[in-house]
Amino acid sequence: MDDAQKRLETLKKALDIEVQEKGYYLKAADTAVNPVAKQLFERLAVEEDAHAEKFKAIEAELSQGRDWPDISAPAWEGSHLKKVISALSRDIDPEEIKVARTELEAMQEAMAKELQAYDMYRSRAAETDSQAEKKFYNVLAGEERMHHLALLDSYEYLTDPAGWYTVKEKWTLDGA
Numbered sequence: 001m002d003d004a005q006k007r008l009e010t011l012k013k014a015l016d017i018e019v020q021e022k023g024y025y026l027k028a029a030d031t032a033v034n035p036v037a038k039q040l041f042e043r044l045a046v047e048e049d050a051h052a053e054k055f056k057a058i059e060a061e062l063s064q065g066r067d068w069p070d071i072s073a074p075a076w077e078g079s080h081l082k083k084v085i086s087a088l089s090r091d092i093d094p095e096e097i098k099v100a101r102t103e104l105e106a107m108q109e110a111m112a113k114e115l116q117a118y119d120m121y122r123s124r125a126a127e128t129d130s131q132a133e134k135k136f137y138n139v140l141a142g143e144e145r146m147h148h149l150a151l152l153d154s155y156e157y158l159t160d161p162a163g164w165y166t167v168k169e170k171w172t173l174d175g176a
Contacts, residue, residue, distance in 0.1 A: 007068070007133070010124050011059045017117055018052040021045075024113070028106040037103045040154050044110070044147055051140065058136075068133040107155045114148040117141075 022045045029041035054071060061069040118141050125137035157164040 003128070004062070006127070008059070008062060010120075011055050011062070014117075014120065015052055015055040015059070017113075017120070018048045018055065021110075021113055021117070022048040022052065024106075024110065028103070028110070032103050032106075034103055034158065036154060037107070037158065040150065041106070041110075044150075047143070047147065051143070054136075068130045068136075070132055071136070104155065104158065107151050107158075111148050111151045111155070114144050114151065118144040118148065 025041045025045035025048060029038050029045065032038035032041060057071055058069055061071075121137045121141035121144060125134045125141065128134050128137070153164075156167075
């Protein structure tokens with residue numbers, strides 16, 4: 001398979017992944033009971049949609065026989081995810097956190113999906129000789145990794161709020 005075919009195959013696979021992940025996050029948001037989990041899933045769906053739109057634009061260029069376009073990877077909207085996660089530590093009493101088992105399972109599955117996408121994008125970046133394509137996939141891999149970390153942070157908070165506060169807020173027992 002030549003590089004042009006590999007590019008198009010990877011784009012199609014990546015587009016399928018992003019569309020599936022968006023649908024997964026929207027479904028998880030619809031069934032979420034915990035408001036933090038709901039907001040996180042909704043935000044991730046928006047970000048996966050942004051990825052899909054970039055893939056469509058690149059595929060349109062490549063299908064016309066052009067080289068990899070100078071389209072930058074979507075800028076990670078980490079500030080939005082950080083706002084969701086920072087909401088964890090305010091206005092919520094750790095003793096009153098309620099989370100459905102299905103939300104936790106959804107987060108675990110989502111973390112695995114994000115890591116799979118990360119691995120695929122890093123692999124493609126390593127394979128290609130195109131600097132524009134390499135840069136695009138490396139940035140995208142970084143975004144998928146940040147999604148994974150946001151999910152992990154939320155999961156840890158929802159499963160062990162006291163432990164999360166100890167780590168994130170640097171709580172210590174000083175004997176005083």
